[in-house]
Amino acid sequence: MSACGAGTPMSSKINSSKEGSEVFERVADSAVRWEVDEQVELRATVAMETQATIDSDVIEAMAAVESGERERPFGMTLEAQERWEAREAEVQRTRAREDRSQTSKREAVCRGMSEAQCGQETVERVNPMDDLDTETRRAVETQAARIASRVRCGMAQSGIAVRIAERVNAGVEFQMAVLDTLDEVKATPGALVPIDEIGTVGRSEVDIEGRISKLWTPSHPSIAQVGLLEDETGTVKFTSWARSNQPWLAAGDVVRLRNVAWNYYGNRVSVALTGWSAVVFR
Structure with missing residues (x-):
């Protein structure tokens, strides 16, 4: 009885220690598993891997461009392409500068030089009439007055004299x-040309002035009016087209016809009022 009684407490202690050890191991294992579960494995998504591949290709393409193996990179994103184009533009601007510096002062230097020169330079106006002798100068002034009286509303008499003097001084x-x-x-645009000199004008439109001396019935519906205009130098036939929408003229009216087209009809000069022409009653 004593042997059996003495053995029972010993076995219970051993079993208790085993159970405690197993509980401790389970707790430790669960702690380790819990700790491992908290460490989430980071993996790149498909989109991230694709973008990384593209960026890598861009870097290689940039290197190929810089080494001269390729003219321009391709297969890059829009952002990368814009960045590359901006970089190339900056390189070209830098190469175009004389000093080839990123911090160029070329504009400031040029501005300073211009300000210095503007303070020193003076414009001297030379009158070509001063280079003529007295007799030639009088002849120039006489001819300038004659031209100004013949061709009205053109160049001023003083300007005509200067142009004649310039030609004389040139030989x-x-x-x-x-x-x-x-x-x-x-x-000169706007100059009133005498009727007898219309054919000598070096342009296809002229300005003339005179009196309506005669009107007759048009021969075609497309013609609004047809008649004769005269001044102290001669007479010219005029035609006013219906589509030009010009004002109605009457015999005896003194008018100034601006920008009328002239041409030869047979062996004589005639003028036509077009949509670009203008009629001024005097």
């Missing part, structure tokens, strides 16, 4: 200088 014969200046004044 042109006097009479030829006068004729060349007359042609120039007649070709």
Whole structure:
């Protein structure tokens, strides 16, 4: 009885220690598993891997461009392409500068030089009339007055004299200088050309002034009016087209016809009022 009684407490202690050890191991194992579960494995998504591949290709493409193996990169994102184009543009701007510096002061230096030169330079106006002798100068002034009276509303008389003097100083014969200046004044827009000199004007439209001396019935519905215009130098036939929408003219009216087209009809000069023409009653 004593042996059996003495053995029972010993076995219970051993069983208790085993159970405690197993409980401790289970708690430790669960702690380890819990700790491992908290460490989440980070993996790249498919989109991230794709973008990484593209970026890697962009870097390689950039290197190929810089080494001259490729003209321009391809297969890059829009952001990468814009960044590359901006970089290339900056490189070209830097190479275009004289000092080839990122912090160029070229604009400031140029501005300073311009300000310094503007304070020193003076513009001298030379009158070509001063280079002529007294007799030639009087002849120039006479011819300038004659041209100004013949071709009205064109160049001023003083300007005509200057143009004649410039040609004479350049070595042109006097009479030829006068004729060349007359042609120039007649070709000036807005100048009133005498009727007998319409055919000598070097442009297809002229301004003339005169009195309506005669009107007759148009020969075609497309013609609104047809008649004769005269001044102290001659007479010219005029035609007013219906589509030009010009004002109605009457015999005896003194009018100024601006920007009328002229041409030869047979062997004589005639003018036509178009949509670009204008009629001014005097």
